[in-house]
Amino acid sequence: AAHVEDYGSGYQYASDTAASGAAVGMGLDPALMDGEHGVTSSAAAATTQTLVSLSNDSGAVEVAAGGSTGLSLVAETAIQCPSASTHEPPFTLSLTSPPCAVVGEPFTATWLVKNLTDQFQPIKVYSSGGSADFMFTGVKERDVQVGPRSDAVLSTTYLPLRTGRLTMPQLDIQAMRTKAFILKQSDSNGSVIFVSPERGVVPGCA
Numbered sequence: 001a002a003h004v005e006d007y008g009s010g011y012q013y014a015s016d017t018a019a020s021g022a023a024v025g026m027g028l029d030p031a032l033m034d035g036e037h038g039v040t041s042s043a044a045a046a047t048t049q050t051l052v053s054l055s056n057d058s059g060a061v062e063v064a065a066g067g068s069t070g071l072s073l074v075a076e077t078a079i080q081c082p083s084a085s086t087h088e089p090p091f092t093l094s095l096t097s098p099p100c101a102v103v104g105e106p107f108t109a110t111w112l113v114k115n116l117t118d119q120f121q122p123i124k125v126y127s128s129g130g131s132a133d134f135m136f137t138g139v140k141e142r143d144v145q146v147g148p149r150s151d152a153v154l155s156t157t158y159l160p161l162r163t164g165r166l167t168m169p170q171l172d173i174q175a176m177r178t179k180a181f182i183l184k185q186s187d188s189n190g191s192v193i194f195v196s197p198e199r200g201v202v203p204g205c206a
Helices: 020-025 041-046
Strands: 002-006 012-016 049-053 062-066 091-096 100-102 107-115 121-127 134-138 141-146 151-160 164-167 171-175 181-184 192-196
Touching: 091 181, 100 151, 107 141, 107 171, 141 151, 151 171
Parallel strands: 100 192
Antiparallel strands: 002 012, 049 062, 091 107, 107 151, 121 141, 121 171, 134 151, 164 192, 171 181
16 A cells, blocks of 8 residues: 655655555656655655645645755745825925025025915914024914915015024914914924125125
8 A cells, every 4th residue: 555754844755565556656756666765765866756745735736846956845925915095295395595694684585385286275374483593574473375276475584693503483384274284393493594604704605
């Protein structure tokens, strides 16, 4: 009767101690069979044999070729990833400001709010605090209606009172429909600008 020998690789050798015909039915060369291990060690080193897996989880019988270099097995796993979708943001925001300034000379910084929706978008703009380093005029607290696919220009003029790297007064911009902040400098250090003592000291300053 045919029996199966397990050699620890996940595959099992088939042999027949009674008749070589059963070995042929399992895909093995009966000339290479012996009654103890199913295949001679010298033949296994020189000849490629067929291995039959009887332990496949899916219930199917797998056949693989192996030789003196061993088996090369490949596992494939399919994983279904969750779906994702993206939405266009309702606003974009950009700042136009000089790279540096000169003490005692005013300069202007401009925020541009773009409404990317097809609705009127009310926004609230307010300064979150003053600064001992600047005097400024312009946007301090204001309600603005931004039209569909339109822009809102928010400009402030600053007069620096001392030199060095100075933090400009902080500005918050809030979308009133969603109560979400488009800009919230009150939670950060705000914009920083270098103020030169006079013209020509720093290249690029007015």
